[in-house]
Amino acid sequence: MKTTRLLDLTAAMVLLLYVAFSLPLVSGDPGRRVNMTLVRGAAALGAFCLDGSLPAYHLDKGFGAGSRNWLLQFEGGGWCNDIASCVDRSKTRRGSTRFMTKTVVFTGILSNNASLNPDFYNWNKVRLRYCDGASFAGDAHFRNGTSLLYFRGQRIWNAIILDLLPKGLSQARKALLTGCSAGGLSTFLHCDNFTSYLPKTANVKCMSDAGFFLDAIDVASNRTMRSFYTQLVSLQGIQKNLDPNCTRAFYPEPSLCFFPQYVLRFIKTPIFILNSAYDVFQFHHGLVPPSADRTGRWNHCKLNVTACNPHQLDALQGFRTDMLGALMNFFRNSTRGGMFINSCFDHCQSALQETWLSPTSPRIHNKTIAATVGDWYFGRGSEAKEIDCPYPCDKTCHNLIPASTTDSLASSAPGHNSRGNLFTFCCFCFFIYLFFFAWTMNACNL
Numbered sequence: 001m002k003t004t005r006l007l008d009l010t011a012a013m014v015l016l017l018y019v020a021f022s023l024p025l026v027s028g029d030p031g032r033r034v035n036m037t038l039v040r041g042a043a044a045l046g047a048f049c050l051d052g053s054l055p056a057y058h059l060d061k062g063f064g065a066g067s068r069n070w071l072l073q074f075e076g077g078g079w080c081n082d083i084a085s086c087v088d089r090s091k092t093r094r095g096s097t098r099f100m101t102k103t104v105v106f107t108g109i110l111s112n113n114a115s116l117n118p119d120f121y122n123w124n125k126v127r128l129r130y131c132d133g134a135s136f137a138g139d140a141h142f143r144n145g146t147s148l149l150y151f152r153g154q155r156i157w158n159a160i161i162l163d164l165l166p167k168g169l170s171q172a173r174k175a176l177l178t179g180c181s182a183g184g185l186s187t188f189l190h191c192d193n194f195t196s197y198l199p200k201t202a203n204v205k206c207m208s209d210a211g212f213f214l215d216a217i218d219v220a221s222n223r224t225m226r227s228f229y230t231q232l233v234s235l236q237g238i239q240k241n242l243d244p245n246c247t248r249a250f251y252p253e254p255s256l257c258f259f260p261q262y263v264l265r266f267i268k269t270p271i272f273i274l275n276s277a278y279d280v281f282q283f284h285h286g287l288v289p290p291s292a293d294r295t296g297r298w299n300h301c302k303l304n305v306t307a308c309n310p311h312q313l314d315a316l317q318g319f320r321t322d323m324l325g326a327l328m329n330f331f332r333n334s335t336r337g338g339m340f341i342n343s344c345f346d347h348c349q350s351a352l353q354e355t356w357l358s359p360t361s362p363r364i365h366n367k368t369i370a371a372t373v374g375d376w377y378f379g380r381g382s383e384a385k386e387i388d389c390p391y392p393c394d395k396t397c398h399n400l401i402p403a404s405t406t407d408s409l410a411s412s413a414p415g416h417n418s419r420g421n422l423f424t425f426c427c428f429c430f431f432i433y434l435f436f437f438a439w440t441m442n443a444c445n446l
Ligand SMILES: *[C@@H]1O[C@H](CO)[C@@H](O)[C@H](O)[C@H]1NC(C)=O
Pocket: 026, 027, 028, 029, 113, 114, 115, 116
């Protein structure tokens, strides 16, 4: 499964890059360090990380008027869809709490500073650590004579909720379930289940960030993402945890319900979709995966959009058109939903202070992401559905491609760094990027 290994490998590379670029660009507030809590009760539920370690979360307690409101954020970080890549992952922080940093920095939508996060700063905020490799949705295991792997994402989700309920979640007045990337996908998958645990009187909503992974056709006319997800759903036993109304409607291809675009119309809880129409992760893995560009014609374009030729730009515009098409029903018909589909080459915009809310953060109609999400959540104003004009019209984007291939490592990034350090880091990471690039090409026998 070379392609899938590559997808995983490249995900790792993207993550690495993100570490460098996620260093806070907004000086003055480094964000708050929050300790890890291991879920002791998880073992009794058979809820384990890939390697058998206990799952974990980080809780920053709410205060003042926010003390009975809860924001839960799924961490992201790609997927593993075959035994080999899951074995590899189980030996890293992506598959084991044993290798994770024990504190994370809460920034962006997790910030507790009112001027950086005006609507949610005083809420109880929880970051759910990701260690199952299947967006918190699997339920299976693999065992042979020598290896044992747990695919227990769904049980981890359940165990964390059961742990949080007595800590005050069961009395929540307001709640928001969110997540980035693979965690943004989890948000779609668990949104209604989240609602079912909370009081009927609670105001519960969900917000997916960079989780709208499209059932795209790549530039070699293959459905790379679809094959990848089909393998993932099968390996990790996800199908039984997908929305039953959706899997019934999509029979005989129930694994399609892992794609947000197909499950969306079955979700009853109000949901907000935050995504770039040129999401960098999807550009690099869904539209132009290495398997679809064996000659490397896209290499420069992938790194810097200004290097794309007209044909490549057409493909990117086509991707945006497909994404908007997949969202059209939601855009027209969803009365309680919201969206912010901008045109920046980016991936994950709510967890980073710079993109969530800062003087230079991306905007649509002069409105920041923080303001749009906040207005939607609290019902301020009428329309909460923003769609940007196509690239290159948006002047609020930064379009530093690696800068935006964020995943959810934000919290594992070393605390606070200056812009000088950032520059050094960028250079370092660019070389790492080139190195991995060469390595993946080599792995492809090219
Ligand atoms: C909140 O953030 C602002 C802007 O970065 C900063 O000036 C202020 O010192 C921060 N407040 C606290 C309590 O950290």
